[in-house]
Each structure stands twice: as structure tokens, then as C-alpha cells.
Amino acid sequence: xxxxxxxxxxxxxxxxxxxxxxxxxxxxxxxxxxxxxxxxxxxxxxxxxxxxxxxxxxxxxxxxxxxxxxxxxxxxxxxxxxxxxxxxxxxxxxxxxxxxxxxxxxxxxxxxxxxxxxxxxxxxxxxxxxxxxxxxxxxxxxxxxxxxxxxxxxxxxxxxxxxxxxxxxxxxxxxxxxxxxxxxxxxxxxxxxxxxxxxxxxxxxxxxxxxxxxxxxxxxxxxxxxxxxxxxxxxxxxxxxxxxxxxxxxxxxxxxxxxxxxxxxxxxxxxxxxxxxxxxxxxxxxxxxxxxxx
Numbered sequence: 429x430x431x432x433x434x435x436x437x438x439x440x441x442x443x444x445x446x447x448x449x450x451x452x453x454x455x456x457x458x459x460x461x462x463x464x465x466x467x468x469x470x471x472x473x474x475x476x477x478x479x480x481x482x483x484x485x486x487x488x489x490x491x492x493x494x495x496x497x498x499x500x501x502x503x504x505x506x507x508x509x510x511x512x513x514x515x516x517x518x519x520x521x522x523x524x525x526x527x528x529x530x531x532x533x534x535x536x537x538x539x540x541x542x543x544x545x546x547x548x549x550x551x552x553x554x555x556x557x558x559x560x561x562x563x564x565x566x567x568x569x570x571x572x573x574x575x576x577x578x579x580x581x582x583x584x585x586x587x588x589x590x591x592x593x594x595x596x597x598x599x600x601x602x603x604x605x606x607x608x609x610x611x612x613x614x615x616x617x618x619x620x621x622x623x624x625x626x627x628x629x630x631x632x633x634x635x636x637x638x639x640x641x642x643x644x645x646x647x648x649x650x651x652x653x654x655x656x657x658x659x660x661x662x663x664x665x666x667x668x669x670x671x672x673x674x675x676x677x678x679x680x681x682x683x684x685x686x687x688x689x690x691x692x693x694x695x696x697x698x699x700x701x702x703x704x705x706x707x708x709x710x711x712x713x714x715x716x717x718x719x720x721x722x
Contacts, residue, residue, distance in 0.1 A: 527568025
């Protein structure tokens with residue numbers, strides 16, 4: 429009762445100011461708990477339809493993930509298994525993996541056997557992916573820092589076609605599909621000409637890149653470029669936007685980008701980097717249906 433009387437004796441303006449400060453403090457605590465512990469462990473499916481005049485064949489459904497950062501906070505081999513099962517439930521015709529399967533900056537030799545086992549085990553879970561036209565990947569900057577050849581071998585052992593300035597051709601009854609992948613922009617030299625060299629003319633073409641920045645130099649022809657790396661900022665602050673974007677062209681930050689008649693989709697990815705938080709950018713599988721205008 430004495431506490432209540434003391435509170436009542438305080439001037440109303442001061443009293444409500446104290447209540448407001450306590451409320452703001454509690455809100456900050458809950459938002460931090462959500463950003464550190466809850467949202468990074470979510471998994472949403474983002475369904476997108478792309479209509480492109482450069483797509484001539486029948487519709488194609490693609491599941492895209494990126495930036496799993498296995499071995500970092502929130503993502504281990506067990507979680508990778510759950511992500512793979514969720515992708516399979518969506519029954520995509522093609523799965524694309526857009527780089528940064530590895531967390532951290534250390535090389536393979538600098539890591540402990542347990543750390544390497546976690547990373548290799550996480551990549552190995554990708555062998556369970558099921559799609560009519562298989563799974564295709566590109567390499568990210570963290571993968572190159574860890575060891576590009578080691579990550580490429582692990583992907584290939586999991587049955588994943590891995591592209592670095594080259595392409596593969598998928599044959600189907602209503603025309604071939606070219607899936608081309610360029611080198612990572614941070615640790616390699618992206619070369620669209622090399623990636624498309626020898627590709628069949630007038631084929632439906634999908635371009636893969638870890639970073640969205642090379643999109644500025646993508647030639648006309650591909651119906652869509654799929655990219656990652658930005659994590660969509662990982663944190664979005666209402667009214668302020670995305671304070672951290674590790675890309676040069678900030679207009680390429682997230683999701684659908686249209687520029688000079690060309691299209692790119694940038695996924696926010698799965699894991700975290702630098703700071704193990706996500707806010708208003710939950711981990712995502714992007715399920716893309718691409719089709720022609722008719």
C-alpha cells in the first residue's frame with residue numbers, strides 16, 4: 429500500500445513518463461528475444477510467379493534457397509535435413525542452390541574436425557533433394573574462403589551440379605532449358621559469356637549468381653537471374669529500412685528486381701552472417717513458377 433501511495437503522490441506527467449520508459453524497455457527486450465531466438469529459426473515458403481517474354485516453353489517450378497551458413501548459429505545438419513524435407517514436400521521441378529553453404533571466414537584447415545564434419549554433413553543432406561530436373565548450385569564467397577574445391581566436391585558427392593562460369597542443359601519435350609551459373613563476384617570473375625558459351629540458341633535460360641551485383645552486366649536473353657548474398661539485409665527496421673546490405677547496388681537488395689526489360693529475383697536466404705539475428709526477414713524457401721506471357 430505504501431508503494432501505491434508513493435506512486436500516486438508522483439506528478440501524473442512524471443508517472444506516465446516512467447511507465448512509458450518501462451514499456452519501451454520491455455518492448456526492446458521482447459523484440460531482441462524475437463530477433464535472436466525466434467525469427468532465425470522460422471521457415472517460410474514464398475511463392476512467386478514470373479512472367480517473361482523470354483520464356484518460350486511450358487511453365488517451370490523452381491525451389492530456390494541460399495545462404496544456409498551451416499555450422500553457424502541456427503543452422504546445423506539436423507536443420508538442413510528438415511529444410512530438405514520441406515522442399516521435397518513442395519514438389520518443385522528444379523531446385524537451385526545459390527551459395528554460401530558454409531558459415532564463417534576460416535579455411536577448412538583452420539577448423540576443428542567437429543566443425544568440418546558439421547559443414548560436410550549439412551551439405552550431404554542435399555543428396556535427399558528430389559526434383560524432376562535435379563539440383564543445380566553456384567558457389568558463394570564463404571564457400572570460396574572455406575575452400576571452393578572442397579565445397580564443390582561435397583556438392584557433387586550429393587548429386588548437385590555445381591556451376592562456375594558454365595552451364596548445363598535440361599532436355600524436355602517442349603524445348604531445352606539452359607541453367608547457367610557465374611563465378612562469385614567477391615572471390616572470382618563472373619563471366620556471362622563463358623557461362624553461356626555453347627548453349628543452344630533460343631533455349632529458355634535461367635542465370636544463377638550468388639551475388640546480385642553482376643545483374644547490371646547480364647546480357648539480354650535469360651528469362652530470369654536468381655541471386656542471394658544480401659540476406660535481404662537480415663534486419664529491416666520499419667521507417668528506416670535495411671541498415672546493413674553487403675552489396676554495391678542497394679536497389680538489388682531483395683526479391684523481384686526489374687531493370688531494362690530484364691528480371692532478377694533475390695532471396696533472403698536461410699542462415700545468418702555477422703550477427704546471428706533476423707528481423708522482418710524470416711528464413712525462406714522461394715518457390716518460383718516461371719512462364720511465358722501466353
